[in-house]
Amino acid sequence: MAPSFHESYGQDMAIFRARWQWGMLLAFLLVLSLCPLFCSDRILTIMTMIGIAVISVHGLNILTGYCGQISMGHVGFMAVGGYVSAILTAKVGMPFLGALFCGGLAAGVAGLVFGLPSLKIKGFYLIMATIAAHFIIIWVILQLRGLTGGADGMTVPKPQIGGLVFASKASYYYLVMVIACLGTYGAINIVRTRAGRAFVAIRDNDLAAEVMGISLWSYKLQAFFIGCVYAGVAGVLLVHYYSFASVDQFPFMDSVWYLGMLIVGGMGSVAGAILGAVSLKLLDELVTVIGPVLSAAVAAQAAAALALIARGLAIMLFLIFEPRGLAHRWGMVKAYFRMWPFSHEEQE
Amino acid sequence: MTFFLQLVVTGFALGMVYALIAIGFVIILKCSKAFNIAQGHFVLIGGYVGYTFLVTFHLPVWLALLSTMVVASLLGLLVERLALRPLVGQSELAIIMMTIALATVLEGLATLIWGGEYKTYHGVLPTITLKLGQISVPPESLIGVMVSVVAVALLMLLFRYTRIGLAMRATAEDLQVVQSLGISATTVYAVSWVIAAVVGMIGGVLLGGVSGVMIPLAEIGLKAFAVVLLGGVDSVGGAIVAGIMLGVLENVAAGYLDPLLPGGGLAQVFPFAVMIIVLVFRPYGLFGMARIERI
Numbered sequence: 221m222a223p224s225f226h227e228s229y230g231q232d233m234a235i236f237r238a239r240w241q242w243g244m245l246l247a248f249l250l251v252l253s254l255c256p257l258f259c260s261d262r263i264l265t266i267m268t269m270i271g272i273a274v275i276s277v278h279g280l281n282i283l284t285g286y287c288g289q290i291s292m293g294h295v296g297f298m299a300v301g302g303y304v305s306a307i308l309t310a311k312v313g314m315p316f317l318g319a320l321f322c323g324g325l326a327a328g329v330a331g332l333v334f335g336l337p338s339l340k341i342k343g344f345y346l347i348m349a350t351i352a353a354h355f356i357i358i359w360v361i362l363q364l365r366g367l368t369g370g371a372d373g374m375t376v377p378k379p380q381i382g383g384l385v386f387a388s389k390a391s392y393y394y395l396v397m398v399i400a401c402l403g404t405y406g407a408i409n410i411v412r413t414r415a416g417r418a419f420v421a422i423r424d425n426d427l428a429a430e431v432m433g434i435s436l437w438s439y440k441l442q443a444f445f446i447g448c449v450y451a452g453v454a455g456v457l458l459v460h461y462y463s464f465a466s467v468d469q470f471p472f473m474d475s476v477w478y479l480g481m482l483i484v485g486g487m488g489s490v491a492g493a494i495l496g497a498v499s500l501k502l503l504d505e506l507v508t509v510i511g512p513v514l515s516a517a518v519a520a521q522a523a524a525a526l527a528l529i530a531r532g533l534a535i536m537l538f539l540i541f542e543p544r545g546l547a548h549r550w551g552m553v554k555a556y557f558r559m560w561p562f563s564h565e566e567q568e
Numbered sequence: 569m570t571f572f573l574q575l576v577v578t579g580f581a582l583g584m585v586y587a588l589i590a591i592g593f594v595i596i597l598k599c600s601k602a603f604n605i606a607q608g609h610f611v612l613i614g615g616y617v618g619y620t621f622l623v624t625f626h627l628p629v630w631l632a633l634l635s636t637m638v639v640a641s642l643l644g645l646l647v648e649r650l651a652l653r654p655l656v657g658q659s660e661l662a663i664i665m666m667t668i669a670l671a672t673v674l675e676g677l678a679t680l681i682w683g684g685e686y687k688t689y690h691g692v693l694p695t696i697t698l699k700l701g702q703i704s705v706p707p708e709s710l711i712g713v714m715v716s717v718v719a720v721a722l723l724m725l726l727f728r729y730t731r732i733g734l735a736m737r738a739t740a741e742d743l744q745v746v747q748s749l750g751i752s753a754t755t756v757y758a759v760s761w762v763i764a765a766v767v768g769m770i771g772g773v774l775l776g777g778v779s780g781v782m783i784p785l786a787e788i789g790l791k792a793f794a795v796v797l798l799g800g801v802d803s804v805g806g807a808i809v810a811g812i813m814l815g816v817l818e819n820v821a822a823g824y825l826d827p828l829l830p831g832g833g834l835a836q837v838f839p840f841a842v843m844i845i846v847l848v849f850r851p852y853g854l855f856g857m858a859r860i861e862r863i
Contacts, residue, residue: 290661337844341851343660344603344801348793349847352840359837363829476668483665521683528676535669539662540654 235408252397256390264389266505271396272457273497277481278407278490279450284479285487286411287443288423289338292347292475294451296354299361299470301327301452302459306376307367309460316379320456327452328445330357335444339437342426354475358467373466376459386460396457403450407490410446419443420488480535486545495546503534570702575823576816577703583815587716588771589792590799590807592764595723598740598802599760602652602663606671608789609678610765614640614772615781616678619687622777636773637766644765648758656757675786688780715774716808719767723804732759740802794839798846800856810854814839 226232236242256264276298284290305323308314314322334353338346361368368374379386379395386392410416418439421429430436459465477500485496507530511523542549593607617639621632651670655663678684698705727733732755738746739756747753772781795814799806822835846853 284661290664337847341847344664345797345847345851347603347664348797348843351790351793352843352847355837355840356844359833362833473672476672479661479665480669483662487661519680519683521679524684525676525680528672528679532669532672532676535665536651536673539658539666539669540651543658543662 233412249401253394256393261389264393266501268389268393268396268461270498270501271393271400272454272461273478273481273501274400274494275403275457276451276454277478277485277493277497278403279447279454280478281482281488281490281493282407282410282419282450283443283447285482285489285493286416286423287419287440288342288426289335289440289443290343290347290479291350291447292479293334293350293352293354293357294447294478295470295472295475296357297327297331297448297451298455298458299357299467300330300448300455302455302465302470303361303368304452305456306374306459306465309379310374310376311367316381316460320453323456324449324452327455328449331444331448331451332441335441338440338444351472354472358470361467368465371467373464373468376463376465378463379460392461396461399453399457403453404490404494407450407493411490415439415442423488477531480531482545483535483543484538484545486547489545489547491550492545492547495550499546500531500534503530506530571823572820574703575820577705579816579819580812581705581815582819583795583812584713584716585771585775585788586792586795586815587808587811589768589789590795590811591716591719591804592767593792593796594802594804594807595767596760596764599736600652600739600757603660603667604764605664605667605789606647606674607764607768608786608792609671609674610640610643610768611772611775611789612678612781612783612786613643613674614769615776615785616682616687616772617769618773618776619682619689619781622773623687623689633770633773636769640765640769641762643769644762645758647765648761652757652761653754671786671789675783678783684783686780686782687776689777715767715771720804720808723763732756736760791839794843794846796853797843798853800853802857803853803855806853806855814842817842
């Protein structure tokens with residue numbers, strides 16, 4: 221492919237620099253929107269779950285991948301969004317779009333509260349604070365039995381926008397995919413703004429960033445807010461998908477898997493967030509297919525063990541052999557073919 | 569009053585379990601600056617390995633403990649060599665994620681080998697039951713005290729009087745100086761992982777003899793981090809003091825406040841609430857060293 225030269229700021233700032241990339245995007249969106257026509261319900265379910273994970277991981281990516289504030293309480297913030305929307309739609313009777321908005325907002329506010337320690341601490345200490353956030357949020361949900369049903373959970377109506385009820389698998393798939401695409405579009409653009417560049421500066425060295433005039437107080441909290449709004453929206457979609465809200469849908473270990481998705485995909489890359497979410501979710505599906513076979517062949521507990529070992533090993537292997545994730549590898553492959561057949565190993 | 573004292577004593581027992589996990593954690597952290605989330609899983613594996621040696625193989629107690637130590641050393645070496653060494657020089661998050669992934673794999677292995685079932689071997693180990701008036705002292709606390717005291721005494725001797733102990737202290741101080749003096753940092757890392765694994769797994773065997781082993785045992789590991797933070801991440805003594813403090817506080821608070829709260833379960837979140845407060849007001853803990861950061 222011929223090298224392209226940018227002759228204006230517009231060209232330089234464009235997300236897509238060539239016309240064929242627009243074509244690829246449109247083709248991808250077309251395939252995505254036609255999926256329900258030729259996919260089985262099972263595949264649609266998997267894709268819906270992947271979509272929800274993508275939304276959540278985008279949030280975590282902005283918070284952890286771009287701003288460097290490691291959060292292991294992401295699922296807790298999803299629970300906040302999910303429960304707020306569940307209560308608003310089931311108890312108050314608010315329309316779904318309003319509840320979606322409020323759920324995201326509530327998760328963002330919760331993120332602000334639990335993001336406060338990040339102003340003093342970082343690294344391992346912040347991880348511990350966010351783990352604590354998860355358990356405190358879940359405990360509060362269990363305590364508010366009148367509102368949330370406590371450990372029994374609560375039923376939630378199917379989402380409805382105007383006269384349209386998202387009850388079938390295909391319709392819910394469209395709902396999730398539209399929000400996932402909007403979320404991706406938002407994520408790509410957030411990281412290109414002034415705030416996004418401030419996040420990167422804070423990640424690379426927060427003291428240096430502060431000396432350069434970046435307000436840590438404001439931008440760290442902004443990162444927490446944005447990241448948790450994404451989590452909240454994903455939580456809302458998760459709860460409404462099952463028509464049921466229960467704390468069992470928000471297990472602590474899922475936060476760890478979301479971080480794992482970031483590592484597999486590549487930190488600090490929007491494409492990485494998508495690649496990671498898709499590949500780890502597909503790994504899960506592979507395990508659910510192989511697990512029963514293995515259980516029958518080896519021992520009853522083999523399926524449960526395989527699920528844990530497969531995920532753990534995937535993250536371990538990526539940390540050792542591909543610490544910058546799939547997105548980086550993808551970039552290398554692209555660079556290789558750009559100059560093919562005169563390509564050389566790219567120097568890092 | 570009896571109720572209060574019973575709560576205190578039971579909390580003490582719990583605190584000693586926390587301290588056991590926290591000690592192993594602090595040792596690794598001191599030497600290699602790696603936060604080992606899998607420390608609770610060492611305890612879990614230790615409990616199951618103890619079950620295998622004591623019940624399945626019918627080994628005498630001393631031989632079972634010795635064999636567990638051998639297994640623990642091998643596990644520690646293996647983990648350090650295969651998982652942690654490739655990450656030397658990587659970011660903090662990479663190392664933490666590695667230990668989390670390690671924890672998952674260990675949990676998976678425990679599920680695979682021992683079925684993830686509740687295993688107990690009551691009566692195989694000699695248990696000591698104490699009764700002070702109307703208060704019964706749970707045997708966990710005595711075991712916790714014993715292992716912690718012995719472990720800390722041995723570690724003190726190791727750090728003070730041996731070459732490798734000196735090397736470990738020096739590595740904790742300044743990695744670059746240590747390397748330029750010709751001390752092998754990788755040996756130090758390996759030794760620290762072996763010690764942590766041995767402490768954790770011996771603790772697991774003793775705990776298994778008292779209250780049994782089950783997969784959720786590993787989750788105590790998460791709570792033990794509150795202990796580590798409260799005591800100061802680089803202080804072995806702090807881990808013990810904070811372990812006892814937190815265990816007692818948690819138990820007393822839960823004993824008095826749980827009847828007032830409809831959902832109960834305060835003990836589940838109490839350590840985490842303490843953790844947030846400590847993190848906000850005293851991030852380096854009670855006995856930890858305050859770090860000064862430079863650009």
